[in-house]
Amino acid sequence: MTVTYQARSKEMKALEGYISNPQDNKAKRKFERYFNEVDSSIIKLHQKLLASENALVYNQIYSANNRIEIKRSSADKAPLILKLRVSNSYRKFFHSINDGELLITKDWDNQFDQVKDLLVVDLNKHNYKAV
Numbered sequence: 001m002t003v004t005y006q007a008r009s010k011e012m013k014a015l016e017g018y019i020s021n022p023q024d025n026k027a028k029r030k031f032e033r034y035f036n037e038v039d040s041s042i043i044k045l046h047q048k049l050l051a052s053e054n055a056l057v058y059n060q061i062y063s064a065n066n067r068i069e070i071k072r073s074s075a076d077k078a079p080l081i082l083k084l085r086v087s088n089s090y091r092k093f094f095h096s097i098n099d100g101e102l103l104i105t106k107d108w109d110n111q112f113d114q115v116k117d118l119l120v121v122d123l124n125k126h127n128y129k130a131v
Helices: 010-020 025-034 041-052 056-062
Strands: 002-005 079-086 093-099 117-124
Touching: 002 041, 010 025, 010 041, 010 117, 041 093, 056 093
Parallel strands: 002 117
Antiparallel strands: 079 093, 093 117
């Protein structure tokens, strides 16, 4: 799969900088300013996504608790949002790109085998452990 980052916010720019060059100490410090506990897991996750042919293959190999899933409560005409657990407290959200266009929610019919290009839009920091 290919993974690109929509770097609109400072957090996403820090994430993209760290993912692209994890040995750069400046990028690592900037990343740790926003995301303190996902240091090694985000790099491993990124490498797993790149190594997988598509989302279906990824889900078959890493299905324990790192499964690519659909984010519920999306409007039918809105772009489809997929989610992935990075750690117990962090979730990564991304769009699927199909032929250069964002896939629309109403057009989705569990075609995980067609999800090959991911556009990362957010890495949230909710404390899911507290729930």
